[in-house]
Amino acid sequence: MVTEGNHEIETIPIIQPHAFRSYNARWPMPYNESGSTSNLYYSFEVANVHIIMLGSYTDFDEHSKQYKWLQSDLVKIDRKSTPWVIVLLHAPWYNTNEAHEGEGEEMRQAMEALLYEARVDLVFSGHVHAYERFTRIYDNNADSCGPLYVTIGDGGNREGLALTFKKPPNPLSLYREPSFGHGRLRMVNETHAHWTWHRNNDSNTFVADNVWMKSLSSLKECWKFGHEEL
Incomplete structure (x- = not known):
């Protein structure tokens, strides 16, 4: 299951003026099933997780189709059957690396409140x-x-690693490293999940960062004000 990035835009004036033509042809996602009208954003469920794929490179302001779809999708989530809600997108809303600094800021300002009110994990x-x-x-x-x-x-491509993080470190950033690696998210049960980041050292793998998480659906204090009690 994928969502688009900047390398998939592929606009060529006159020859190919429409963005994501190749992406949409080669990576058709089940967007209709979630009520979306675009292959660039959709949602699906796996076991006890509701997963939302957002599009960083299509309209996202409060008048856009993506914004209205996200609103309706979040409202439909049943936190009893899917207590976990995870969002994936390409351009980060929070970033202390000098690379691509601020590129996700407009989308954050437009959509962050929706994710917060829905208690996305x-x-x-x-x-x-x-x-x-x-x-x-x-x-x-x-x-x-x-x-x-x-x-x-940190999977990397021909551009290489983004080596320069801003100093001093932002207190909101708990771990950062410009190394090649991969992550693993293990959903243990309805209330707990475990995230690990593995630094790739040639033929060896090394767990450099890990954190236990508790689902926000299980925290009563996050649902007191204007939210239905679970």
Whole structure:
């Protein structure tokens, strides 16, 4: 299951003026099933997880189709059957690397409140060729009821690693490293999950970062104000 990045835009004036033509042809996702009208954003469920794939490179303001679809999708989530909600997108909303700094800011300002009000548990992004894990955040502040943000763009490509993180470190950023690696998310049960990041050292793998997470659906204190009690 995939979502688009900047390398998939592929606009060529006159010859191919429409963005994502090759991407949409080669990577058809089941967007209709989630009520989306675009292959660039959709949702699906695996076991006890509701997964939302957002499009960083299509319209996302409050008048856009993607914004309205996201609103309707979040409202339909049943946290009793899918207590975990995870969002994936390409350009990170939070990033302390000098590479691609601020590129996800407009989308964050437009959509972050929707994710916060729905108590999304975890947001994964790529784009920056490095690894970074933040604390739970809402509107640039630590918030125990906000999503935990992870940038895992460390698979790399011809551009190489994004080596330069800003100094001094932002207190919201708990771990950051410009190394090649991969992550593993293990959903243990309805309330707990375990995330590990593995640094790739040639033929060896090394767990450099890990964190246990508790689903926000299980935290009563995050559902007190204007939210239906679970």
